[in-house]
Amino acid sequence: MKRITIKDLSKFLSLSTSTISRALLNDKNVNLETRKRVLDAADQLGYKPNLTALNLKSGQSKTIGIVVPEMITPFSAKVLEGIQNALYPLGYRLVITQSDENPVIERKNLQLLEDFNVDGIIINLCHETYNNDLYQQIMDQGTPLVFFDRIPGKSLDVSKVIVDDSINSSLMVEYLIKTGRKRIAHIMGPQTIRNAVERANGYKRIMTKYNIFDENLIISTEGMSFGHGKEAVQQLLEREVKFDSIFAFSDTLAIGAMNFLLENNIKIPGDVAVASFSGTELSSIVYPQLTSVQQPLKSMGEAAAGLMLEKIKDSSAPNRTVLMDAELVYRASTL
Amino acid sequence: MKRITIKDLSKFLSLSTSTISRALLNDKNVNLETRKRVLDAADQLGYKPNLTALNLKSGQSKTIGIVVPEMITPFSAKVLEGIQNALYPLGYRLVITQSDENPVIERKNLQLLEDFNVDGIIINLCHETYNNDLYQQIMDQGTPLVFFDRIPGKSLDVSKVIVDDSINSSLMVEYLIKTGRKRIAHIMGPQTIRNAVERANGYKRIMTKYNIFDENLIISTEGMSFGHGKEAVQQLLEREVKFDSIFAFSDTLAIGAMNFLLENNIKIPGDVAVASFSGTELSSIVYPQLTSVQQPLKSMGEAAAGLMLEKIKDSSAPNRTVLMDAELVYRASTL
DNA sequence: GTGAAAGCGCTAACAC
DNA sequence: GTGTTAGCGCTTTCAC
Numbered sequence: 165m166k167r168i169t170i171k172d173l174s175k176f177l178s179l180s181t182s183t184i185s186r187a188l189l190n191d192k193n194v195n196l197e198t199r200k201r202v203l204d205a206a207d208q209l210g211y212k213p214n215l216t217a218l219n220l221k222s223g224q225s226k227t228i229g230i231v232v233p234e235m236i237t238p239f240s241a242k243v244l245e246g247i248q249n250a251l252y253p254l255g256y257r258l259v260i261t262q263s264d265e266n267p268v269i270e271r272k273n274l275q276l277l278e279d280f281n282v283d284g285i286i287i288n289l290c291h292e293t294y295n296n297d298l299y300q301q302i303m304d305q306g307t308p309l310v311f312f313d314r315i316p317g318k319s320l321d322v323s324k325v326i327v328d329d330s331i332n333s334s335l336m337v338e339y340l341i342k343t344g345r346k347r348i349a350h351i352m353g354p355q356t357i358r359n360a361v362e363r364a365n366g367y368k369r370i371m372t373k374y375n376i377f378d379e380n381l382i383i384s385t386e387g388m389s390f391g392h393g394k395e396a397v398q399q400l401l402e403r404e405v406k407f408d409s410i411f412a413f414s415d416t417l418a419i420g421a422m423n424f425l426l427e428n429n430i431k432i433p434g435d436v437a438v439a440s441f442s443g444t445e446l447s448s449i450v451y452p453q454l455t456s457v458q459q460p461l462k463s464m465g466e467a468a469a470g471l472m473l474e475k476i477k478d479s480s481a482p483n484r485t486v487l488m489d490a491e492l493v494y495r496a497s498t499l
Numbered sequence: 500m501k502r503i504t505i506k507d508l509s510k511f512l513s514l515s516t517s518t519i520s521r522a523l524l525n526d527k528n529v530n531l532e533t534r535k536r537v538l539d540a541a542d543q544l545g546y547k548p549n550l551t552a553l554n555l556k557s558g559q560s561k562t563i564g565i566v567v568p569e570m571i572t573p574f575s576a577k578v579l580e581g582i583q584n585a586l587y588p589l590g591y592r593l594v595i596t597q598s599d600e601n602p603v604i605e606r607k608n609l610q611l612l613e614d615f616n617v618d619g620i621i622i623n624l625c626h627e628t629y630n631n632d633l634y635q636q637i638m639d640q641g642t643p644l645v646f647f648d649r650i651p652g653k654s655l656d657v658s659k660v661i662v663d664d665s666i667n668s669s670l671m672v673e674y675l676i677k678t679g680r681k682r683i684a685h686i687m688g689p690q691t692i693r694n695a696v697e698r699a700n701g702y703k704r705i706m707t708k709y710n711i712f713d714e715n716l717i718i719s720t721e722g723m724s725f726g727h728g729k730e731a732v733q734q735l736l737e738r739e740v741k742f743d744s745i746f747a748f749s750d751t752l753a754i755g756a757m758n759f760l761l762e763n764n765i766k767i768p769g770d771v772a773v774a775s776f777s778g779t780e781l782s783s784i785v786y787p788q789l790t791s792v793q794q795p796l797k798s799m800g801e802a803a804a805g806l807m808l809e810k811i812k813d814s815s816a817p818n819r820t821v822l823m824d825a826e827l828v829y830r831a832s833t834l
Numbered sequence: 835g836t837g838a839a840a841g842c843g844c845t846a847a848c849a850c
Numbered sequence: 851g852t853g854t855t856a857g858c859g860c861t862t863t864c865a866c
């Protein structure tokens with residue numbers, strides 16, 4: 165099944181390849197008649213441009229690398245959908261890698277992507293700081309890097325797509341307070357994740373404002389899995405910390421926590437209300453449905469793709485930060 | 500940040516590009532000394548092969564298209580992980596598309612993939628039959644097509660990776676029977692999905708064998724979402740069909756069903772046991788954890804990639820069916 | 835053991 | 851308005 169090339173069309177129509185090319189590209193310097201003949205023949209013979217040849221010509225690989233911490237929750241999938249929506253129509257392909265919340269794997273992934281000659285990398289960090297050297301090196305080499313959700317520390321000037329972690333956390337905690345909860349525990353995730361610290365800050369600020377802050381209510385976890393969420397609650401109980409609600413760093417941690425509560429016959433939200441930050445479909449899949457700060461994941465993906473395209477078009481484009489609005493969605497777990 | 504090419508090395512070492520190329524490829528016809536010089540220089544200058552050029556030369560796009568019905572559950576993500584494990588080391592990139600359980604979108608996706616000049620397509624169907632013409636056409640054009648999980652009807656001879664839907668369903672239903680359940684409802688999913696019919700067959704066979712088959716216990720759904728699972732149970736209740744357990748076509752339908760039960764204060768598994776078929780992480784995320792037929796998703800992805808590589812290497816390779824073992828995992832929802 | 839040259843499919847100066 | 855030519859980065863005959 166040999167593919168039809170411009171050469172084939174050229175022979176078929178007894179025209180030079182350049183004329184064919186021009187006709188196909190809607191170049192003005194082509195007789196209307198000729199263009200029509202070319203287009204018809206292309207259609208008839210089933211001509212399709214060879215993207216590889218185009219890429220070689222343009223010096224691009226038309227491949228974007230993606231690094232995400234995990235793909236178990238629909239978080240990354242949703243963002244990817246946005247990225248794909250933006251990039252597929254432009255002929256970009258993807259190499260999607262997962263770091264499994266492990267900086268070492270993240271490093272390997274980035275190196276893999278370099279081997280792929282990617283035109284750029286869109287990344288959601290697993291932990292801050294560990295690989296800052298590599299991020300910088302990649303950018304220095306001229307490969308655009310765009311961050312979303314979990315971003316590196318302020319020491320690195322980068323393009324990024326985020327929501328305001330601190331403010332949205334404050335809003336969610338304030339909502340819990342307004343519903344009458346006073347002992348709000350916070351499962352904050354690993355302290356090496358920048359957003360975890362930000363969200364904890366938002367939590368602290370509002371708890372302090374209402375004069376109900378208690379250091380003991382905060383518990384950080386080693387990792388981001390459901391198991392870590394469970395453990396966190398278990399620890400709170402073991403330490404005999406009293407709490408009437410939980411605000412968790414992520415859907416995953418929250419659901420882990422919920423499961424532990426349910427296993428121990430603690431009613432949600434009767435005994436303990438639960439709220440989280442993420443906004444994945446998981447929050448409406450579990451029972452009771454989970455109140456959560458909903459991030460506009462698909463739009464975030466589209467925005468990240470947009471920043472990437474900017475950088476690809478003009479490598480000297482300034483780094484930009486896109487701050488997206490999140491939405492508090494109230495569900496059964498707090499009502 | 501100009502990339503180093505073979506030409507650069509050639510100038511740098513005053514050697515012809517062909518010698519550089521040979522040295523890099525470990526061709527025997529190169530002086531050992533020369534090879535070492537080349538390798539050193541390549542390392543020093545940071546040479547990396549241009550994959551696009553390689554691809555143009557070899558006539559491949561080194562891109563594999565993927566079509567999956569959805570990415571909300573971790574099902575596809577797991578399979579993808581297997582595919583990626585197998586294909587990334589070989590330099591393949593992916594274009595992953597979602598059909599949203601919609602044959603029309605599936606069609607568009609396939610056409611998009613053709614435009615990408617993919618070397619092959621790995622696909623998990625949304626509904627059988629609708630696009631058989633297109634599958635055939637794609638294969639006729641010489642683009643290898645490998646199916647997994649949801650496959651087309653027998654009329655199409657294709658390479659595929661599956662588990663035995665019928666037998667595993669029988670086993671799961673028999674397990675429910677052995678735990679004392681007699682009124683086992685089956686939420687079977689849309690009848691246009693081949694696997695749904697297969698799994699229903701497995702269900703029927705074993706129910707009949709034990710003389711407890713009742714047509715009323717089977718309910719098919721319009722779609723595959725959580726909502727459809729809910730609706731199914733609701734209908735069973737409305738029809739006043741008595742049941743002490745549910746066997747669902749997928750985790751998603753099962754979880755939707757579970758949520759409806761819980762919302763109506765029906766105890767799981769006390770009043771109604773629930774089991775499903777899929778084997779995604781979702782089954783251990785929900786509460787109570789869900790008994791399920793666990794498919795070896797990652798391995799299935801690897802197998803599919805393997806079949807694809809076979810076809811790419813030798814387009815006349817015969818179609819093969821890889822039948823994988825599934826595992827029944829018993830969790831709280833049936834204990 | 836090494837070099838020169840052609841060619842993968844396409845576009846874009848540069849002619850005419 | 852159309853054709854000729856060179857070249858993107860690489861491999862691979864074909865010479866020597």
